[in-house]
Amino acid sequence: MDSALIPVGVKRCPLWKFALGLAVVGAVLAWGVYAMLLCWIKGLNQTNMNDYYGFALWIWADLAVIALGGGAFFTGFLKYIVGKDELKHIINYAVLIGFICYSSALLILAIDVGQPLRSWFIFWHANVHSMLTEVAFCLSCYFAVLTIEYIPLILENRQLDKVPFFHNLSHNMHGIMAVFAATGAFLSFFHQGSLGGVAGVLFGRPFAFREHIAIWPWTFFLFTWSAAAYGPCFTMLVTWITEKITRKRLVKQSAIELLSKISGWMITTYIIAKIIDTWYWATTTAPAKGYTLADFYTGNSLYGYWILIAELVFGGIIPGLILISPRLRQKSAARVTAIILAVLGVCLNRWVMVLQVMAIPVMTFDHWVLYYPSWQEVATTILPVAYGIILIMISYRYLPVFPNERELNPID
Amino acid sequence: MKKEHPKAKKFGMAIDLDKCTGCGACMVACMAEKNVPFKKDETNKLDSITWLRVYKLDNGKAYPDTEICYLPRPCQHCGGVGDHGHSPCVSVCPATATDYSMETGIVSQIYTRCFGCRYCMAACPYHARYFNWWDPVWPEGMERSLSPDVSPRMRGVVEKCSFCYHRYQRAKDKAYYEGRDEIEELEYQTACTQACPTGAIVFGDLNNPDHEVHKIVQPDAAHGGRSKNPRAFRLLERLGTNPKVYYLSSREWVRKAGDHYLAGEKDESNKH
Numbered sequence: 299m300d301s302a303l304i305p306v307g308v309k310r311c312p313l314w315k316f317a318l319g320l321a322v323v324g325a326v327l328a329w330g331v332y333a334m335l336l337c338w339i340k341g342l343n344q345t346n347m348n349d350y351y352g353f354a355l356w357i358w359a360d361l362a363v364i365a366l367g368g369g370a371f372f373t374g375f376l377k378y379i380v381g382k383d384e385l386k387h388i389i390n391y392a393v394l395i396g397f398i399c400y401s402s403a404l405l406i407l408a409i410d411v412g413q414p415l416r417s418w419f420i421f422w423h424a425n426v427h428s429m430l431t432e433v434a435f436c437l438s439c440y441f442a443v444l445t446i447e448y449i450p451l452i453l454e455n456r457q458l459d460k461v462p463f464f465h466n467l468s469h470n471m472h473g474i475m476a477v478f479a480a481t482g483a484f485l486s487f488f489h490q491g492s493l494g495g496v497a498g499v500l501f502g503r504p505f506a507f508r509e510h511i512a513i514w515p516w517t518f519f520l521f522t523w524s525a526a527a528y529g530p531c532f533t534m535l536v537t538w539i540t541e542k543i544t545r546k547r548l549v550k551q552s553a554i555e556l557l558s559k560i561s562g563w564m565i566t567t568y569i570i571a572k573i574i575d576t577w578y579w580a581t582t583t584a585p586a587k588g589y590t591l592a593d594f595y596t597g598n599s600l601y602g603y604w605i606l607i608a609e610l611v612f613g614g615i616i617p618g619l620i621l622i623s624p625r626l627r628q629k630s631a632a633r634v635t636a637i638i639l640a641v642l643g644v645c646l647n648r649w650v651m652v653l654q655v656m657a658i659p660v661m662t663f664d665h666w667v668l669y670y671p672s673w674q675e676v677a678t679t680i681l682p683v684a685y686g687i688i689l690i691m692i693s694y695r696y697l698p699v700f701p702n703e704r705e706l707n708p709i710d
Numbered sequence: 711m712k713k714e715h716p717k718a719k720k721f722g723m724a725i726d727l728d729k730c731t732g733c734g735a736c737m738v739a740c741m742a743e744k745n746v747p748f749k750k751d752e753t754n755k756l757d758s759i760t761w762l763r764v765y766k767l768d769n770g771k772a773y774p775d776t777e778i779c780y781l782p783r784p785c786q787h788c789g790g791v792g793d794h795g796h797s798p799c800v801s802v803c804p805a806t807a808t809d810y811s812m813e814t815g816i817v818s819q820i821y822t823r824c825f826g827c828r829y830c831m832a833a834c835p836y837h838a839r840y841f842n843w844w845d846p847v848w849p850e851g852m853e854r855s856l857s858p859d860v861s862p863r864m865r866g867v868v869e870k871c872s873f874c875y876h877r878y879q880r881a882k883d884k885a886y887y888e889g890r891d892e893i894e895e896l897e898y899q900t901a902c903t904q905a906c907p908t909g910a911i912v913f914g915d916l917n918n919p920d921h922e923v924h925k926i927v928q929p930d931a932a933h934g935g936r937s938k939n940p941r942a943f944r945l946l947e948r949l950g951t952n953p954k955v956y957y958l959s960s961r962e963w964v965r966k967a968g969d970h971y972l973a974g975e976k977d978e979s980n981k982h
Binding site for chain 2: 342410413425504660
């Protein structure tokens with residue numbers, strides 16, 4: 299029934315199957331929307347946040363999806379600025395995943411603030427000293443860039459492409475995409491860093507606070523670096539999942555291997571920097587304020603040394619080493635294991651930099667406070683996942699997201 | 711003749727923990743004065759609003775060596791390193807909804823500008839900032855007893871101790887009406903100061919040598935405002951927050967409880 303909209307030369311599942319899939323994910327989406335409306339109508343008392351946990355699951359989700367969405371800017375940077383042309387096979391999907399991640403982050407932020415209708419104050423009454431101000435400006439601008447990068451793909455839909463204006467617009471936008479990729483990379487270097495700065499500037503929280511270069515704490519650079527390193531892993535993971543679900547090869551192996559190799563080196567160099575940062579913080583920064591490492595990792599039932607080891611070893615060293623080894627990264631099982639570990643690793647890092655910061659007592663007579671999210675928080679965090687799946691389903695079905703799909707999956 | 715500008719003020723507090731009995735009158739006075747809303751069930755203190763909270767400290771020793779100390783904690787009105795106003799919360803607020811006054815040293819909160827991101831709460835090591843998780847509702851008839859000088863806050867914004875700034879405004883208005891440039895020390899006192907039955911809380915201008923708080927604290931401007939009084943200390947002095955609330959205690963363990971020290975380090979709260 300919808301065959302006129304499906305790209306030429308590719309095979310898609312029957313419409314009923316597609317609609318059924320949409321309905322299932324749509325039900326999850328509706329659950330999330332219901333929770334979102336509860337938060338907007340009844341207020342943030344619907345959450346399990348409290349005055350110790352002003353930042354909680356949502357801020358973690360924001361930081362995590364923005365890091366994972368980093369695949370868009372870094373792949374674009376590699377393709378258009380560095381000239382890694384091989385990545386043209388995956389750039390569309392990287393942009394789509396980035397678009398989903400950033401729109402999700404904006405949606406979560408809109409739920410997270412106590413007075414959503416005043417959100418524009420962040421632009422109108424901007425405090426130039428605040429890292430969040432920088433985040434808001436760069437994130438909004440970069441989302442606009444991602445939208446511009448996504449539009450040509452939409453215009454390549456079989457029916458839209460028949461309209462001469464859309465065809466020419468899409469063609470011309472492709473021609474100047476390097477400009478947007480460069481703009482996106484510039485903005486991303488700043489807002490990814492600013493998100494790291496959000497925690498790093500907290501001089502009242504010795505667990506988060508880091509030394510500075512000019513106005514930027516170390517976390518500024520570590521967050522940018524890690525987003526560039528781990529973001530492409532998420533792009534590859536989603537590609538792998540999509541290939542498993544569609545039972546097709548969608549991206550040329552050469553593109554995956556190149557991206558794996560670059561990610562591997564980025565993760566390895568990042569984790570070296572992260573270990574140096576952790577060492578300096580543990581031996582110099584924190585002790586100067588009277589804290590020992592034990593103050594941050596003992597005396598509670600959840601946050602032990604295991605989390606530090608898990609982040610550095612399983613989320614950094616192991617995936618980094620697997621991906622820089624040509625022999626290992628060529629093996630699908632090893633590569634996918636590394637990619638999954640990497641994605642979990644960066645999510646764990648963002649968790650630590652948000653939730654563990656809140657959990658640790660700062661005053662000597664205060665105590666650890668642990669938190670678990672309410673169902674409304676969980677539902678609204680799953681909401682963007684459902685939205686992302688739906689957008690991927692629709693885009694995959696009707697748009698030429700994978701330029702090599704026809705070549706890799708010929709139809710008789 | 712050219713009139714000189716009055717010197718900038720730096721309002722602060724000295725709280726004598728040797729005198730504090732932990733009665734909680736300061737907390738009650740604060741809540742009543744500032745129209746602080748409360749819940750039907752206040753058992754969960756993690757989302758209760760207490761601009762001034764009294765903490766109970768102990769020396770960690772078993773009976774009969776146990777010692778107790780009560781520590782009232784209002785907003786510390788941090789000036790930041792060098793007193794430039796870069797307090798932990800002010801510098802992070804993305805919408806300039808909290809501000810540091812160079813004229814008074816008071817950290818303000820603009821409720822109608824706050825959009826509830828709670829970054830300031832994450833930044834404050836003293837947990838002095840509170841979020842309005844619910845709409846403020848008072849029991850039937852009680853709304854008539856609300857202070858007309860203080861606007862109640864709406865759901866979804868952050869609030870905190872203002873050193874009863876409305877009282878300062880009132881004192882200034884009175885002085886202006888009477889043709890005076892300056893207000894008297896006792897014309898501007900916080901509600902908690904006046905409610906304390908033992909006189910443990912002393913409030914005034916730390917920059918004014920005639921004020922009692924200055925005499926007690928003896929702030930040393932050359933050393934980041936540290937007190938010269940050997941009994942005095944500030945909470946988390948080592949973080950560089952530069953608070954304007956000073957605590958006094960004759961007991962070393964209490965002074966040491968104000969900050970973190972590595973093994974072998976001594977109480978450095980008054981080291982110059």
